[in-house]
Amino acid sequence: MKKLKLRGRDLIKMGFPKGPAVSLALEQAGRHRKFAQKEEVLAELSAVLRSPDGFRADEVWGTVAEKLEPGLPVVVEQVLKDEPIPYKAFGEAGISLSARGQMDLAMRLPVVSAGALMPDAHHGYGLPIGGVWASENAVMPYGVGMDIGCRMSLSVYPLPPSFLEKNREKLQSLLLENTRFGKAAFDRPMDDEVLHHSLFCEIPKLRSLQGKARLQIGTSGSGNHFVEFGVAELTEEDTQLGVPAGQYLGLLSHSGSRGMGAAIAQHYTQIAREVCLLPREAAHLAWLDMESEAGQEYWLAMNLAGTYAAACHRQIHERISTALGEEPLGKIENHHNFAWKEVQADGQEWIVHRKGATPAGKGVLGIIPGSMTAPGFIVRGKGEASALSSAAHGAGRQLSRRKAKESIRPKAVKQHLAGHGVSLIGGGLDEAPFAYKDIYQVMAAQEGLVEVLGRFWPKVVRMDDGK
Template sequence: MLATDNAVIPYAVGVDIGCRMALSVFALPPKFLSQRVQELQKLLLDNTRFGNRTGFDRGKKLGHEVLESDTFQAVPFLRNKQATAAEQIGTSGSGNHFVEFGVVDITDPTNEMGLAVGQYVGLLSHSGSRGLGASVANHYTKLAMENCQLPNEAKHLAWLGLDSELGQEYWAAMTLAGDFASACHHQIHHRLAKALGERPLAKVENHHNFAWKERMADGREVIVHRKGATPAGRGVLGIIPGSMTAPGFIVRGRGVAESLGSASHGAGRLMSRTRAKQELGEAQVRQYLRDHDVVLQGGGVDEAPMAYKDIHAVMQSQQELVDVLGSFTPKIVRMDGA
């Protein structure tokens, strides 16, 4: 993450603008997951869509106010993006994006979610702004590099001033992409909650790959870019995921100024995708998942749990940044792929 003065760096926001985690907690016991494995697998297959394939059939599409945003017409670059956004709303990307059922274990009675200490069924999703965000990122990163020419080794730091027309355009487009990413998660959780016949007791949502206007301790307003980091301001709730076989953590930020009020957005990769494909076999990964009692639909060896860092070590290294309120342990996972 980094902070700038009245300027935004599109590359420092990232390609998948507004990528986020969203958690719903249901008043169901953990044994529900082991008793309904096949049923829950079918719910995930029926109510999620991944990757670049078509979205939901016309009769199953859900509308959302974000699709009617004036920004689609106000920003010239976005005028032909509305149809694609309407096609992809409520869907998830490929790569490390997922929707999964698991066990929520609340350990802190002061969790601010109104949940008693104990275990629940949870639904966790990770995805971003799909084709809309990617097109915005690529377009304005190119324009920033053309309008703010830096040495080659620093070209990705090219910025757009927020007092410029291009800067204002990007900020509006970035904000819309973030709102679109949030709308996708809301639809995913709405569909699955309805299919379960349950209303969530609590929800938590936090995002990364975004820029925020915030004030420093000395009162200066800055633009905080969090690419691969998530807000951890004082009292801010979030989820920091591990891997398919490791818990994620529900956290409350401490607002540490030295970290710009931020924390990691996940465990992070131990192996590159290429290395994982070279060193890990599908049979090995499937056995590893079985050993950890995890059912996976889709996915590939590049997303194997062994390709990720130890989340416990990651959380230990940022214990000054967040308080842990509970955990989420994946059990039934849906990702892109057959």
């Protein structure tokens, strides 16, 4: 009679947490089920895993059941699909092979329901930037991204474009005095109700982030984040926006949830990787079950980070509006790097992740920026199902940060900005206009996703100076 051959890997694949429970189960199986069929033993252990309380008095499995404490995360070894499920890539000719490869890998996950790739897509971590990915009951921290709830916010002021040219130096001073980037913070940060949210006391990870959130509120990140004055042009009367057609002074900001969002992403990605065992090449695509304690915690933390990002933009625009002495005629906001619960046409609810992708549900307003010298587009979504009601979140990079720094010369950037009448405060070569795709081509590739209502031309731009 053959002896039982049972390995720890068999139990971990079943859902046993790594640690003492696995060792004890193997020991007891070897002692008491030495000549049993492997399938029978696995069936017994599956029952122990499902209901450990019912086996605490069992002579064979009692010691194993004691190690399976209620609330312990279930570890599952996941197997990828052989082929990615089909998805639509918009503007496919302008999307790199590496970004397609990342999306193809994500579409092989066993929990994926649907996906789409936006025309500004480029290589990222986990999902590619511009990737949209949906599941029924799973949330992927790296499918949301590091900068949770990163937003675009546009204020339209009752001032003509001529005001900008006549007051360019004044507007530069306003940006310097009323914005902070990167590691810089205000001497006296403004208060906000989000800083007093009960989740900062209820979730241990958030408790450790409250101080940083308080210090960084109202500030902007580094990299491609900016606050800029420019010319906002609305091409037609739009009752939804509430601003008559015409040209106005506009203020556009782009930033997210700062250090708080990054810490949440890192913390819950690590937890996901511990309980969702994927092949090495897909490790950053680990997800959390929405019914698990960690999944619920991440969902609450992610939403709080999104609320915090919105508060940062609100303070940026309040500070500058006060200094300018003007109230906006209207505002447009949208965010990306987030996950939404969305009900589909058949009544099914999906968790839709938009990593660097703009929500574009039917009638939803948004703004898609270009670069320092290319216009942003004020848009209204069409709710295209094949795009999961999404659109691009910008022009998208065509050069990595490293390649941009190596190949772009400061003199060329200076001449290019001058030729477009753009004044730049801060910013690095990695954010030069040449590092980005042609926004007109990106917009042409998504005519079926959004309707264009207007444009925004940057003129006075402030970014992090890297210090």
